């Protein structure tokens with residue numbers, strides 16, 4: 456089940472400058488494992504020592520923050536789009 | 547002469563050049579400007595600051611630009627009002643209002659951050675500036691960019707107050723109203739910022755932008771006679787302002803500019819319908835849980851606050867606390883400040899006044915210590931929030947008899 460993942464600028468060095476990649480996974484946790492297989496170094500950037508998504512990384516499934524869904528357990532399916540976006544300031 | 551050294555990750559301390567970078571490539575932490583404090587200590591004194599312009603640029607040595615300012619020549623240096631009547635009403639001895647409702651030119655503290663952001667944007671050779679905004683930042687970017695001659699793209703949630711929309715459009719920006727809340731706008735802008743080479747004031751030049759908020763704290767201390775107050779109450783959306791107020795006092799302290807020791811407690815104010823930072827702090831939670839905002843305080847309606855963790859650190863370090871107030875309390879706060887001090891603030895200011903009242907009532911702010919309320923925006927912009935709460939004029943015919951009859955009927959004493 457390919458899921459489209461939008462890669463933020465700071466991580467595009469790992470994906471040979473591609474801003475979107477496809478991976479096959481059933482949930483966000485697996486998706487990160489798959490990203491790491493294809494683009495080594497990815498997991499370290501996205502997750503802290505305990506394996507959880509870092510607090511300054513926002514992951515969205517089709518526009519919705521996964522913290523409003525089931526966090527890392529959030530299921531993904533064919534055709535979904537996942538965006539990884541650093542936290543940004545406001546006003 | 548510039549004292550800005552570079553950028554540094556707030557999480558892992560990795561260093562970066564002073565360019566349009568905003569997050570650590572390694573850990574996604576946000577980047578912060580670092581300065582040469584040793585050199586600053588030799589150069590900056592109370593005298594050098596006092597000799598500067600009557601604007602936020604008097605603190606220029608502590609701001610992140612290399613050359614001359616390019617915006618906000620008249621921004622900042624707003625009144626610090628001794629608020630005796632409000633103080634009496636709240637039962638405290640020494641109360642001040644830092645009144646950024648009259649900040650030039652768009653009547654909110656966002657004129658400070660934008661003055662700095664656009665000056666830096668010019669140095670970084672951007673011809674277009676942009677922002678995602680809950681309203682006040684939109685006004686400020688539109689106005690300052692008009693004055694400084696930038697092309698401008700401004701993104702707002704579609705449901706903003708009419709005054710904030712008109713007060714942006716009037717400067718002829720490209721104004722984009724997005725179906726969604728601020729956090730949706732922000733997410734979209736992060737993707738736009740990755741694609742177009744624009745100076746996004748709250749994204750790729752955020753590190754510089756955020757430093758502008760320090761000037762609010764610098765001014766409070768200078769206007770108190772180079773003393774830091776015992777308490778500052780400030781509103782939080784992303785949490786940046788609270789973080790930078792604390793940083794400003796620590797910098798003044800480090801440079802030996804303050805009378806006495808720095809013992810200010812910084813308190814954070816949020817609205818019930820959007821209080822992710824205050825809730826995490828008061829509940830002692832490890833994680834800040836994002837929320838979907840629903841409050842009349844639209845300027846503070848950021849459900850996923852980027853600087854929330856740093857704001858919580860400030861409360862802990864300074865010994866301050868947080869308060870949460872309802873929409874009704876916000877309206878009462880706005881009216882209370884207007885009735886006692888003659889200052890009409892927007893909803894964010896209502897949040898600040900109402901939280902200060904709550905913390906004083908609960909004894910969390912003692913009545914005999916100096917307190918400063920950071921009033922960060924102007925009530926003209928959020929009139930719909932209190933329209934139903936301020937009553938109506940007494941309607942009469944143009945005759946003396948009608949005047950006397952109606953006024954008596956309304957219960958006024960003549």
Ligand SMILES: Cc1ncc(COP(=O)(O)O)c(C=O)c1O
Pocket residue numbers: 545546654655656680681682683781782783784785786787788845846892894895922923
């Ligand atoms: C009037 C007003 N006060 C306070 C804030 C909070 O600022 P921060 O995002 O730095 O917490 C904002 C943000 O938009 C605002 O418009």
Ligand SMILES: [Zn+2]
Pocket residue numbers: 555556557558559560570571572573574575
């Ligand atoms: Zn880092």
